[in-house]
Amino acid sequence: MTETVDLRRRAMLGAGVLVVGFSLLPQRARAEFNAMGVPAVANKALAGSLKTNPMLDAWIKIAPDGKATVFTGKVELGTGVRTALLQIAAEQLDLSPAAITFITGDTGRTPNEGYTAGSHTIADSGTALLHAAAQVRALLVQGAAARLKVDAAKLVTRNGVVIAPDGRSMHYGEAVRGVDLHRTAQVKSPLKDASSYSVIGRSLPRVDIPAKLTGGASYVQDLRLPHMVHARVVRPPAYGARLLSADIAGVQRMPGVLKVLVDGNYLAVVARDEWQCILAMRALSAGAKWAGGPPLPDAANIHATLRALPAQDITVENKKGATVAAALTLKNRYTKQYVLHGSIGPSCAVAHLADGHLTVWTHTQGVYPLRAAIAEMLSMPLDAVRCIHTEGSGCYGQNGADDVAADAALIARAMPGLPVRVQLMRDQENQWEPYAPAISSELSASLDASGKICDWHYELWSGSHNERPGNAGKLIPAQLLAKPFTPSPSEPMPLPEGGGDRNAAPLYAFANSKVMNHFLPKTPLRTSAMRSLGAHLNLFAIEGMMDELAAAAHADPVAFRLRHMEDARARDVINRAARQFGWDQRKRRPDHGFGFAFGQYKNLMAYVALAVEIKVDRSTGAVHILRVTAAVDCGQGVSPDGIRNQVEGGILQSASWTLYERLQFGPEGIASVDWASYPIMRYSNVPAKVDVILIDRPGTPFLGVAEAAQGPMAGALGNALADATGKRLRDLPLAGAHLMS
Amino acid sequence: MNTLTVNGVRHTLDLDPSTPLLYALRNQLELNGAKFGCGLGQCGACTVLLDDQPVFGCLTPMAACEGRSVRTIEGLGNAEHPGPMQASFIKHQAAQCGYCIAGMVMRAQALLEQNPQPNQAQIRAHMEPNLCRCGTHMRIIAAISEVALSRQVKPRSKP
Numbered sequence: 016m017t018e019t020v021d022l023r024r025r026a027m028l029g030a031g032v033l034v035v036g037f038s039l040l041p042q043r044a045r046a047e048f049n050a051m052g053v054p055a056v057a058n059k060a061l062a063g064s065l066k067t068n069p070m071l072d073a074w075i076k077i078a079p080d081g082k083a084t085v086f087t088g089k090v091e092l093g094t095g096v097r098t099a100l101l102q103i104a105a106e107q108l109d110l111s112p113a114a115i116t117f118i119t120g121d122t123g124r125t126p127n128e129g130y131t132a133g134s135h136t137i138a139d140s141g142t143a144l145l146h147a148a149a150q151v152r153a154l155l156v157q158g159a160a161a162r163l164k165v166d167a168a169k170l171v172t173r174n175g176v177v178i179a180p181d182g183r184s185m186h187y188g189e190a191v192r193g194v195d196l197h198r199t200a201q202v203k204s205p206l207k208d209a210s211s212y213s214v215i216g217r218s219l220p221r222v223d224i225p226a227k228l229t230g231g232a233s234y235v236q237d238l239r240l241p242h243m244v245h246a247r248v249v250r251p252p253a254y255g256a257r258l259l260s261a262d263i264a265g266v267q268r269m270p271g272v273l274k275v276l277v278d279g280n281y282l283a284v285v286a287r288d289e290w291q292c293i294l295a296m297r298a299l300s301a302g303a304k305w306a307g308g309p310p311l312p313d314a315a316n317i318h319a320t321l322r323a324l325p326a327q328d329i330t331v332e333n334k335k336g337a338t339v340a341a342a343l344t345l346k347n348r349y350t351k352q353y354v355l356h357g358s359i360g361p362s363c364a365v366a367h368l369a370d371g372h373l374t375v376w377t378h379t380q381g382v383y384p385l386r387a388a389i390a391e392m393l394s395m396p397l398d399a400v401r402c403i404h405t406e407g408s409g410c411y412g413q414n415g416a417d418d419v420a421a422d423a424a425l426i427a428r429a430m431p432g433l434p435v436r437v438q439l440m441r442d443q444e445n446q447w448e449p450y451a452p453a454i455s456s457e458l459s460a461s462l463d464a465s466g467k468i469c470d471w472h473y474e475l476w477s478g479s480h481n482e483r484p485g486n487a488g489k490l491i492p493a494q495l496l497a498k499p500f501t502p503s504p505s506e507p508m509p510l511p512e513g514g515g516d517r518n519a520a521p522l523y524a525f526a527n528s529k530v531m532n533h534f535l536p537k538t539p540l541r542t543s544a545m546r547s548l549g550a551h552l553n554l555f556a557i558e559g560m561m562d563e564l565a566a567a568a569h570a571d572p573v574a575f576r577l578r579h580m581e582d583a584r585a586r587d588v589i590n591r592a593a594r595q596f597g598w599d600q601r602k603r604r605p606d607h608g609f610g611f612a613f614g615q616y617k618n619l620m621a622y623v624a625l626a627v628e629i630k631v632d633r634s635t636g637a638v639h640i641l642r643v644t645a646a647v648d649c650g651q652g653v654s655p656d657g658i659r660n661q662v663e664g665g666i667l668q669s670a671s672w673t674l675y676e677r678l679q680f681g682p683e684g685i686a687s688v689d690w691a692s693y694p695i696m697r698y699s700n701v702p703a704k705v706d707v708i709l710i711d712r713p714g715t716p717f718l719g720v721a722e723a724a725q726g727p728m729a730g731a732l733g734n735a736l737a738d739a740t741g742k743r744l745r746d747l748p749l750a751g752a753h754l755m756s
Numbered sequence: 757m758n759t760l761t762v763n764g765v766r767h768t769l770d771l772d773p774s775t776p777l778l779y780a781l782r783n784q785l786e787l788n789g790a791k792f793g794c795g796l797g798q799c800g801a802c803t804v805l806l807d808d809q810p811v812f813g814c815l816t817p818m819a820a821c822e823g824r825s826v827r828t829i830e831g832l833g834n835a836e837h838p839g840p841m842q843a844s845f846i847k848h849q850a851a852q853c854g855y856c857i858a859g860m861v862m863r864a865q866a867l868l869e870q871n872p873q874p875n876q877a878q879i880r881a882h883m884e885p886n887l888c889r890c891g892t893h894m895r896i897i898a899a900i901s902e903v904a905l906s907r908q909v910k911p912r913s914k915p
Binding site for chain 2: 092093094095096220221223224225226228229230231232233234236237239288289290329357358359360361407410413416436438440441558653656657661663664665666667668669671688690695697698700701705
């Protein structure tokens with residue numbers, strides 16, 4: 016027999032308290048909603064994140080012994096930015112990268128750069144470090160000049176030492192005496208000439224990789240603090256489900272269990288040992304009784320369901336040129352299903368409440384916004400909460416990272432003095448993460464008699480791509496409490512970067528073009544940012560239509576793109592990818608297809624053109640990617656090998672999304688609870704060959720690149736499949752039994 | 757009491773025999789390499805070698821390890837002196853987030869110990885159980901292929 020506690024009465028009481036209680040909550044820690052979580056602009060003339068964090072010593076500190084510490088508000092998500100940012104600082108400081116102590120996102124130490132997201136890191140933080148480091152080096156030279164009584168122009172710096180023409184020298188620690196780095200950055204920086212770079216533009220091996228290959232403590236999952244205990248949560252079986260009863264006393268008696276937490280619909284268990292904790296979680300989950308929440312819609316009609324929801328209409332582009340008679344008009348519909356971030360490691364966090372201060376080690380993308388949301392959730396002052404970024408498994412956008420950090424914070428509050436480690440289980444990560452939204456779009460385009468596009472009309476329907484905290488209500492644990500927090504309203508992400516409408520406006524030059532985004536603030540499944548946001552489907556649609564129009568105009572797909580492209584750098588990557596791939600030499604073979612696509616990420620960041628060759632096995636429907644050639648221009652490259660690694664990853668990840676991925680769900684809830692119910696690309700489907708060619712632009716601004724290949728790869732695969740099978744597919748994912756002949 | 761031999765060292769632990777090997781390695785022995793990914797044997801993040809065969813640490817109970825030899829990535833080398841497979845992964849920068857990588861290395865190690873010169877198709881087929889979400893597969897395959905070509909991993913005689 017099990018003891019049960021009737022929670023219905025408590026839940027109702029909790030609900031009754033809600034209205035009164037919420038308005039009485041302290042306001043001090045209420046988080047402001049901001050799309051990227053960054054502070055206000057202090058001086059918009061400054062470079063990169065210096066705009067919002069203008070003090071030089073927020074970025075660089077020089078100790079009396081000459082040791083340099085460099086700070087960034089951005090964090091390592093597995094893309095290699097820790098190394099690239101370090102390279103930038105080292106270059107302009109004239110220090111060896113190994114001589115720099117480098118600190119990433121930590122509310123106790125680093126500037127607030129909002130979220131590490133949207134391929135912004137090198138452009139925002141890298142640019143700030145480039146300029147801050149150049150200015151600090153100039154100040155060190157001035158400091159040395161005053162002490163050596165030599166004209167600053169005659170001094171040189173090398174490896175942390177300022178050297179005079181007569182051979183006298185002093186290290187940076189001596190040079191910084193009498194120099195106050197606590198000063199506002201200048202608009203102009205004494206930057207080195209790009210042609211003299213010796214660290215930027217070199218493929219410095221990533222500083223994090225050796226530990227990851229040798230069992231080092233690389234991840235928050237590996238954090239072991241003295242007296243640390245383990246916790247697991249029990250999430251409701253579906254959105255909106257209410258806890259009726261749970262076998263709390265029974266679970267409390269299990270070996271190693273220290274505490275069972277119940278708060279409204281929130282359930283968690285704490286134990287000394289992780290495996291004991293998992294067994295207790297299983298028992299707690301098995302014994303819990305829930306009242307079901309509202310049913311989810313039928314997956315088969317999801318796009319019709321979404322299109323019927325209230326929308327906020329946003330004009331993305333409305334270009335009206337000369338009216339030309341259309342010789343031909345094509346009209347197509349494109350769809351994408353909900354897609355899972357699918358981190359290999361379920362989200363994890365460690366939190367420790369001691370002496371009224373809470374420390375949270377988290378793989379969040381934004382330590383500052385998360386701190387604000389956690390402080391609000393716990394009614395703690397902001398400065399009593401510290402969030403320290405510690406790497407996790409790759410997230411690719413908002414996964415369960417923020418939620419599990421809130422779990423750790425809530426549980427640590429109940430276990431004062433003891434560090435608490437919480438990791439989600441695979442099914443919890445999958446069922447509760449905010450998915451990449453399902454999107455549908457319609458595109459109508461016309462050719463004139465000369466074979467040029469004279470009219471373009473695109474509309475898309477998408478839920479929110481930004482449900483980051485935000486406020487405490489954006490965190491799942493905070494929504495489950497007896498006094499629940501309400502998420503702040505969903506807002507569309509502002510243009511020009513956009514959310515669902517990212518890359519909705521083509522970069523091609525059309526006389527007439529209208530692009531509309533129908534933003535759906537409330538949709539049935541929880542959604543948020545996933546790499547490339549709407550660009551994945553939008554570029555799939557644009558690039559697919561370009562191929563269909565090229566065929567209608569009896570033009571080669573690459574030549575047809577160039578016919579409509581005025582941007583010189585875009586033309587360069589298109590030409591380069593085509594040449595390197597051997598586009599003009601491609602030979603028609605049965606069941607083989609060739610596809611080409613182009614995109615400039617957000618029409619602002621890196622340019623990517625790529626060509627693919629595939630083979631469809633008509634007996635099984637399997638798609639084999641034989642080769643991919645990509646040409647990339649991301650401005651001044653920091654680490655060529657790092658860029659190639661990211662672009663290769665983007666190509667492979669997009670191949671998986673585009674060909675195979677679809678979240679399974681039904682009225683009863685989310686069904687993709689594991690890798691069997693949510694298959695992703697495995698080795699047997701990996702391309703045989705991927706070549707990435709970089710077009711370097713020394714001295715030009717850094718252009719974000721990590722998410723730049725996903726959209727073009729989707730477009731190229733769609734085009735290659737149409738070429739191979741003669742049948743155009745417009746609903747993602749593309750692979751499946753329908754490819755069998 | 758259970759005995760567990762890991763990377764050549766014998767440990768005596770007081771764990772329920774049904775405890776999965778993964779938790780003993782991570783918590784009792786404080787080894788970071790093997791990772792929790794799914795707990796279902798579907799992703800391979802927890803791959804370690806049990807008597808030279810790759811197994812899912814999340815599904816292998818302690819009871820199955822009694823009297824047998826477990827090897828983890830920590831047993832192949834360290835950051836200062838990495839083993840051939842680790843060195844090749846580092847050389848090829850075959851990691852992005854790296855969460856899957858220790859599992860990849862151990863599965864690859866098992867292959868080369870059994871078949872020192874696999875071809876590309878054999879490498880891919882052997883690596884099929886392990887998932888990577890960052891899309892680092894091309895580099896992982898290149899890193900394994902280079903070790904195979906160099907014949908640096910010696911075949912293990914059958915125990």
